[in-house]
Amino acid sequence: MPLWSSFALVLAGFVQLARPAVIVPGATWTDTSGNVIQAHGGGFLKVGSTWYWHGEDKAHNSGSFRAVSCYTSTDLATWTRQNDALTPISGTSISSTNIVERPKVIFNQKACYQWYHRRYGAAQVGVATAKSPCGPFTYRSSFKPLGAESRDMGLYQDDDSARTAYLLYASDNNQNFKISRLDADYYNVAAQVNVISGSTLEAPGIIKRNGVYHLFASHTSGWDPNPNKFFTASSLSGTWSSQADIAPSAVRTYFSQNTFDLPLGQNGIYMGDRWRPSLLGSSRYIWLPISWSSGTPKLVQADVWSLDINAGTYSVATGTTYEAENGSIGGSAKVASDGSFSGGKAVGYLGKGGTVTINNVQGAGKAQWVALYYANGDSSWRNTTVSVNGGSTVLVDQPNTGGGHVLLSVPVKLNLNNGANSITIGSNQNNYAADLDKIIVYTQT
Numbered sequence: 001m002p003l004w005s006s007f008a009l010v011l012a013g014f015v016q017l018a019r020p021a022v023i024v025p026g027a028t029w030t031d032t033s034g035n036v037i038q039a040h041g042g043g044f045l046k047v048g049s050t051w052y053w054h055g056e057d058k059a060h061n062s063g064s065f066r067a068v069s070c071y072t073s074t075d076l077a078t079w080t081r082q083n084d085a086l087t088p089i090s091g092t093s094i095s096s097t098n099i100v101e102r103p104k105v106i107f108n109q110k111a112c113y114q115w116y117h118r119r120y121g122a123a124q125v126g127v128a129t130a131k132s133p134c135g136p137f138t139y140r141s142s143f144k145p146l147g148a149e150s151r152d153m154g155l156y157q158d159d160d161s162a163r164t165a166y167l168l169y170a171s172d173n174n175q176n177f178k179i180s181r182l183d184a185d186y187y188n189v190a191a192q193v194n195v196i197s198g199s200t201l202e203a204p205g206i207i208k209r210n211g212v213y214h215l216f217a218s219h220t221s222g223w224d225p226n227p228n229k230f231f232t233a234s235s236l237s238g239t240w241s242s243q244a245d246i247a248p249s250a251v252r253t254y255f256s257q258n259t260f261d262l263p264l265g266q267n268g269i270y271m272g273d274r275w276r277p278s279l280l281g282s283s284r285y286i287w288l289p290i291s292w293s294s295g296t297p298k299l300v301q302a303d304v305w306s307l308d309i310n311a312g313t314y315s316v317a318t319g320t321t322y323e324a325e326n327g328s329i330g331g332s333a334k335v336a337s338d339g340s341f342s343g344g345k346a347v348g349y350l351g352k353g354g355t356v357t358i359n360n361v362q363g364a365g366k367a368q369w370v371a372l373y374y375a376n377g378d379s380s381w382r383n384t385t386v387s388v389n390g391g392s393t394v395l396v397d398q399p400n401t402g403g404g405h406v407l408l409s410v411p412v413k414l415n416l417n418n419g420a421n422s423i424t425i426g427s428n429q430n431n432y433a434a435d436l437d438k439i440i441v442y443t444q445t
């Protein structure tokens, strides 16, 4: 038995009575030391009552390998950074000039294994092992599974008594998506069990629900988001159903790409990355509940939500909506009409002298999450300033929405007075902000 198994039993003695922290997709997530969480393309593992999050540390804003980070949590919302699980080794294929991405860790009776992939060019997977979930891991090897390319991989460990594990990967120049069984000690790939030919899928995850395998994956569009899909099958060897959307296709998976999918009772959690290639370390995390209430898995749009792991439930916060067009329009800003906007209207030409001030926003006298619903039809990101009651401005990034009438929301935490507040958008900025449809003010923190 590895040492850390008994350590996990100690942690199980803690009972967390505090209300769980909220999950705010797209916000800047920080760890318990206040540092930005660097765990992109991540994977998740539960040991005892502790969750482990391994991911890519991109604090250097580069694709090159810096570290596989390791964070721990008991509620999936509050994360503490531990030692790095894997760091570059010069002279190997995981040196600091290589690209090491999408780390996924699974437990084997003999050790705790980590798999990662190296990206374009190499198209390999690699294996490293450790006796504890954060390691540090010992590097073993990199290779092309069964002699074929592997990119943007995932891992799935089944619930059979042998805990059979599978590599899920984009192969053959990203054209064919493959599922291959690992050998008993997870050191290598033993046999291909399925291929979805011509599917151009990557970044996969699997949730098994009521005996049905649900495969989630994105298509291949580089760093840009695309409508991620799901497939179902009663066996990992197929046959898989034809692909279907997990979210309205226009929002491109709420500007994110799948990295991992976790069961949550009869629900699930979609864990995605909102990549920002020009500033990789500022890529954000988009986690959303997955609901089967319609019969098929759908992401639940949520600005602020919480989950109860033990009960297998989630709760989406409701806030108070204020339409932008109800505010006082300043300078060159203009009201725009379109059926896609809430109330049929939004405010455009914000920034460069155009502003809107939304008055009588009811606050609770604390720092509160406010979601800005906006449309940015550019191919690049915009940003906007927000100020409360004439105070200093904060800048909020606005990823392109893929169309001038496609809406996304971005969160910002604002200090609101108890009672009425005025929120001004677009002041003191020389660039155009996105069109603003509405804001929603939340009280849950």
Ligand SMILES: *[C@@H]1O[C@H](CO)[C@@H](O)[C@H](O)[C@H]1NC(C)=O
Binding pocket: 321, 322, 323, 326
């Ligand atoms: C917008 O303004 C109208 C008219 O003043 C008001 O009835 C409505 O409640 C406001 N709605 C929102 C969401 O701001």
Ligand SMILES: *[C@@H]1O[C@H](CO)[C@@H](O)[C@H](O)[C@H]1NC(C)=O
Binding pocket: 381, 382, 383, 395, 431
């Ligand atoms: C805000 O957006 C403008 C226009 O795209 C850009 O030039 C500027 O660098 C952005 N500011 C920040 C701080 O990202």
